[in-house]
Amino acid sequence: MTTSDPIAVPLDVLLPVGPSRLRSLIKMARERPLGAFGAVVIVILLITAIFGQDISIAGETIVPGFAPYPADETDVVNKLAPPTWPDHFAGTDSLGRDMFSRIIYGARTAMIIGLAATGMGIAIGTLFGTISAYLGGVGDMVVQRISDAFQALPPLVLMMVLVTMMSPGIGTVVFVIVIFLVPGTQRVIRGTVLSLKENTYIEAARTIGASSPRIVMQHILPNIVAPIMVLSTVTIGGTILAEAALSFLALGANSAANPTWGFILFEATQRGQLTRWPWLALTPGVAITLIVLAFNLFGDAIRDILDPRLRGTGAGG
Amino acid sequence: MGGYLVRRLLGVVVVIFLLSFIAFMLVNAFPGSTAERLLAEGPQGSGITQEIIERFNKELGLDRPPLERYGDWLWNAVRGDLGNSFASSESVLNDIKVRLPRSLELVMLASVMAFFIAIPVGVLSAVRSGTFPDYAGRVFTILGLAIPNFFLGVLVVSFVAEWLNVSLATLPSPYIWDSFVQNLEGMIAPALVLSASLMATLMRMQRSQVLEIIHEDYVRTARAKGLSERSVILKHVFRNSFIPVLTIFGNQFAFLISGAVIVEYIFRINGIGALLVTSIRRADFNEVVGITVVIGLGVVLINLLVDLSYAWIDPRIRYG
Numbered sequence: 001m002t003t004s005d006p007i008a009v010p011l012d013v014l015l016p017v018g019p020s021r022l023r024s025l026i027k028m029a030r031e032r033p034l035g036a037f038g039a040v041v042i043v044i045l046l047i048t049a050i051f052g053q054d055i056s057i058a059g060e061t062i063v064p065g066f067a068p069y070p071a072d073e074t075d076v077v078n079k080l081a082p083p084t085w086p087d088h089f090a091g092t093d094s095l096g097r098d099m100f101s102r103i104i105y106g107a108r109t110a111m112i113i114g115l116a117a118t119g120m121g122i123a124i125g126t127l128f129g130t131i132s133a134y135l136g137g138v139g140d141m142v143v144q145r146i147s148d149a150f151q152a153l154p155p156l157v158l159m160m161v162l163v164t165m166m167s168p169g170i171g172t173v174v175f176v177i178v179i180f181l182v183p184g185t186q187r188v189i190r191g192t193v194l195s196l197k198e199n200t201y202i203e204a205a206r207t208i209g210a211s212s213p214r215i216v217m218q219h220i221l222p223n224i225v226a227p228i229m230v231l232s233t234v235t236i237g238g239t240i241l242a243e244a245a246l247s248f249l250a251l252g253a254n255s256a257a258n259p260t261w262g263f264i265l266f267e268a269t270q271r272g273q274l275t276r277w278p279w280l281a282l283t284p285g286v287a288i289t290l291i292v293l294a295f296n297l298f299g300d301a302i303r304d305i306l307d308p309r310l311r312g313t314g315a316g317g
Numbered sequence: 318m319g320g321y322l323v324r325r326l327l328g329v330v331v332v333i334f335l336l337s338f339i340a341f342m343l344v345n346a347f348p349g350s351t352a353e354r355l356l357a358e359g360p361q362g363s364g365i366t367q368e369i370i371e372r373f374n375k376e377l378g379l380d381r382p383p384l385e386r387y388g389d390w391l392w393n394a395v396r397g398d399l400g401n402s403f404a405s406s407e408s409v410l411n412d413i414k415v416r417l418p419r420s421l422e423l424v425m426l427a428s429v430m431a432f433f434i435a436i437p438v439g440v441l442s443a444v445r446s447g448t449f450p451d452y453a454g455r456v457f458t459i460l461g462l463a464i465p466n467f468f469l470g471v472l473v474v475s476f477v478a479e480w481l482n483v484s485l486a487t488l489p490s491p492y493i494w495d496s497f498v499q500n501l502e503g504m505i506a507p508a509l510v511l512s513a514s515l516m517a518t519l520m521r522m523q524r525s526q527v528l529e530i531i532h533e534d535y536v537r538t539a540r541a542k543g544l545s546e547r548s549v550i551l552k553h554v555f556r557n558s559f560i561p562v563l564t565i566f567g568n569q570f571a572f573l574i575s576g577a578v579i580v581e582y583i584f585r586i587n588g589i590g591a592l593l594v595t596s597i598r599r600a601d602f603n604e605v606v607g608i609t610v611v612i613g614l615g616v617v618l619i620n621l622l623v624d625l626s627y628a629w630i631d632p633r634i635r636y637g
Contacts, residue, residue, distance in 0.1 A: 034459075148328075149335035152613040156575035157593065161343055161605060164597045241465055245579060248467045249594065265468060269583075274475035281475065285468035293463035 028305075035301020041294035049111035052104035069098040071105035072256045080277050091279035094271050099264075099283045106261040106284070109253055110291065113170060114240040117177035121239075122232050124178065125185025126224070132186060133193035134216060144190075147183040155180045156245060163251045170253040177242050185231060192227050196220055226306045233302045237295030244288045261288050325624070329617050333610065334391075340609040341390060344602045345383045377403060390606070399607035404599050409607035413589055417611070418492055420588035422500075424577050426508035428566070431516040436562070439523025440555060443531065454520055461517025466576045470510045470583035477506075507584040511576050515569055522565045526558035533557075559630055567623035571616045 029036035053065035068089070069075075075088075075096035083091040090099040132143040150158070162176040196202065197220075205215050246252040247262025254263035261284045268280035374380045378389075390400060399409040442454035493500040530536065531554055539549045578590035585591070589608050596604035628634045 145331060145335060146339075148332045149339055149613075151571065152332055152336055152616045153340070153609065154571045154574040154578070154612060154616065156578055157609060157612060158343075160578075160594070160597050161340070161609070164600065165344065237463070244465060245467060245575075248465075249579070249582070262467075265471065269471055269475075272475075274471070275479045278476070281468075281471050285465075285471065288468060289460075289464045292465070293459065296462055297459070 032301040032304070034297045035304075038294040038296070038298030038301065041290060042298055045107055045111060045291055045294070048104055048107040050108075052107055065104075067101040067104040069101040070257070071102045071259050072097065073101075080280075082277070083279055090283045091277070093264075093267065093280055099279060102259050102264055103261065103283055103287050105257075106259055106264060106287070109170065109258055109260050110240050110243065113173055113177070113243045113253065114236050114295075117174045117181065117243075118232055118236045118239045120174065121178040121181025122185050122228060122235065125182045126189050126228060128182060129186035129189030130193050130216060130220060130224075133190040133197065134212065134220070143186070147187060150179075150183040155242065159242065159246055160249065160251055163246060168251065168253065173243055173246060173253045176246075177239055180242070181235065181239070185235075188227065188231060189224060192224050193220055196223055230299070230303045230306050233295065234299035237292040237299065240295065241288070241292050322625075325621055329614075329621060332617055333614055336613040337391065337394065337606065337610045338387065340606050340613075341387045342383060344605055345386070390603075394610070399610075400603040402596075402604045403601045404596075404604070409603050412592060412604065413607060413611055416587055416589045416592050419504075419586055420577060420581065420590055422493055422504060423508055423511060423581065423586060423588060424573060426504055427512035427515065427573065427577070430508060431512040431519055432566075434512075435516045435519035436523055436559075439520040439562075440527050440550065440558075442520070443524045443527035444550060446528065454524065458517045458521045458524075461513045462521075464513070466510060466514060467579050467583060469513055470507070470580055473506055473510055474583055503586075507580045507586060510584075511573065511580045514576065515566075515573055518565060518569055519562055522562045523558065526561050527554055530554050530558050556630065560627055563623050563626060563630070567620040570619045574612055574616065 029039075051063065051065060052067050053071075054061045055063040055065070075081075075092060075098070077096070078088060078092050079096040080094055081088050081092045081096070083089060088098050088100070090103065092098055093102070128143060132140045158180055159176045162179065163172055166172045166175075202215060202219055205219055210218070243252060243260065244262035244265075247254055247260040248266045250263065250266055252260050252262055254260045264284040265281060265288070268274060268284070271277070271280055274281050371380070378386060393400060397410065399413075401408055402412060405412075438450065438454045438457075442451040445451055491500055493504075536549060536553055539553045540546075544552075574590075577588070578593060580586070581588045581590035582594050589611065593605065593608045593612075595601075596608065
């Protein structure tokens with residue numbers, strides 16, 4: 001990040017407006033088929049997360065979900081049944097629970113954690129990075145050294161320690177992933193803001209007496225929207241992966257009614273003899289791989305469009 | 318160079334100090350129930366009273382304020398004593414010493430494999446852009462970055478092992494200096510699983526770097542003065558493309574260790590990662606803090622080494 005030109009990229013590159021919207025979307029999909037594939041998978045996952053299980057408010061079901069069975073409904077005569085059409089599309093587990101339904105239920109947790117943790121992590125990281133770069137001095141140094149310390153901790157180790165010490169659940173997992181996202185995010189944003197700060201229009205704003213908050217809000221933030229969006233999309237895949245890893249170690253947000261993909265895989269390993277019932281491991285494993293793949297591909301496409309200079313910086317690697 | 322090294326080493330000390338403080342406070346900030354967890358494992362299991370827990374906490378000094386305990390811990394740690402495990406009363410440093418060699422070997426083996434495969438394939442992929450090796454390399458990159466190491470590990474342990482008719486997770490694993498061959502037999506598969514995502518990251522970086530550099534003027538000059546393609550690629554392109562790849566390796570090292578924790582757990586390798594998972598489950602604070610600090614030290618030192626190696630790869634770089 002040593003370039004000094006503004007990183008502002010018109011957002012209509014990404015979100016074309018006007019009557020030709022559909023046509024430019026198709027053109028974009030043709031130019032970046034992998035990114036388009038990622039986008040399609042993400043949309044399917046979003047629909048599954050929202051409509052897969054019942055949408056209920058205060059115990060009242062408003063929209064029934066499309067999952068064939070509840071995630072914890074056992075079918076005692078069909079334990080460890082291989083995939084059969086149409087009853088148990090992806091087979092059943094050792095308690096006779098429908099694997100396909102369990103994956104559908106898991107989508108909501110994966111999505112909530114992926115979006116919430118990424119959003120909050122990036123937001124807080126941006127706050128720290130901007131302030132740290134803008135103010136400089138001792139405060140900047142302290143924030144950077146603490147960041148160094150956090151980044152020297154392997155992310156999984158940090159998250160495992162935190163989860164164990166708190167009560168497990170979605171809130172805890174989100175909190176823990178946020179803690180791990182903030183140091184890296186603030187570093188990237190700090191670099192961007194540091195180079196922005198050198199621009200003459202910032203100096204001009206200061207000369208005419210604009211206050212620091214005004215400069216940050218009016219001149220700096222709008223110019224880091226592109227890197228923030230890029231960072232967010234390439235981060236979501238990693239966030240979902242982190243959640244799955246925690247669940248796999250039985251430290252995640254799993255509950256009987258709402259199983260997580262990582263935990264379903266963990267259960268498979270507990271069952272053993274997986275060559276006899278491979279669908280136990282393959283279903284959750286492929287689900288996790290596919291969604292991480294989709295977010296990676298989509299993120300790469302967004303990055304190439306919005307901010308090609310971030311290519312290869314390992315952002316989200 | 319000397320001055321730079323001294324400054325960097327001071328930096329390492331500061332970061333490790335901060336890291337130990339953060340780890341210690343994190344582990345202690347949530348009072349939780351070390352006593353309950355540990356005692357629940359014992360024979361008297363259910364009959365835990367408040368009185369027993371208090372006595373237990375007093376014996377381990379857990380009833381004192383965290384800052385005071387951190388002071389003690391730090392004072393002992395500086396003198397090479399990381400305290401004793403709450404669960405086994407063994408010295409934490411000793412526990413780590415016994416298990417560190419296997420973990421180190423796993424991580425080093427994975428790194429070496431990643432470099433030895435990723436670098437040539439990455440260079441080839443860029444030089445022969447659009448050919449079969451390029452596509453193969455790129456597909457591997459995309460998959461390697463998406464497939465979680467714990468899924469890959471489960472696949473290898475339960476399916477590949479079955480096809481090859483070996484049981485990977487229960488292979489006896491002596492130290493490498495005791496039985497070289499037997500040790501490697503047990504280590505190759507986990508190391509490969511661990512190296513997959515690092516390999517993909519490095520390959521991607523190597524490819525994009527070479528693609529960028531191959532159009533530089535000095536490469537054209539090298540070709541124009543009649544150097545063989547081999548010498549152009551090796552001496553001019555590769556050397557200049559390698560520093561960012563090495564930087565990424567440093568950045569990824571903490572992730573590699575995370576992966577090692579999971580891989581040790583899946584393949585039942587008796588390393589510090591597996592010990593960490595157990596210790597976290599038992600809320601064995603001393604063990605967790607000790608292992609965390611040792612791992613953090615490793616990450617920081619690797620990054621220092623990466624920075625120092627820049628000067629060796631690119632003689633123009635001087636540290637002042």
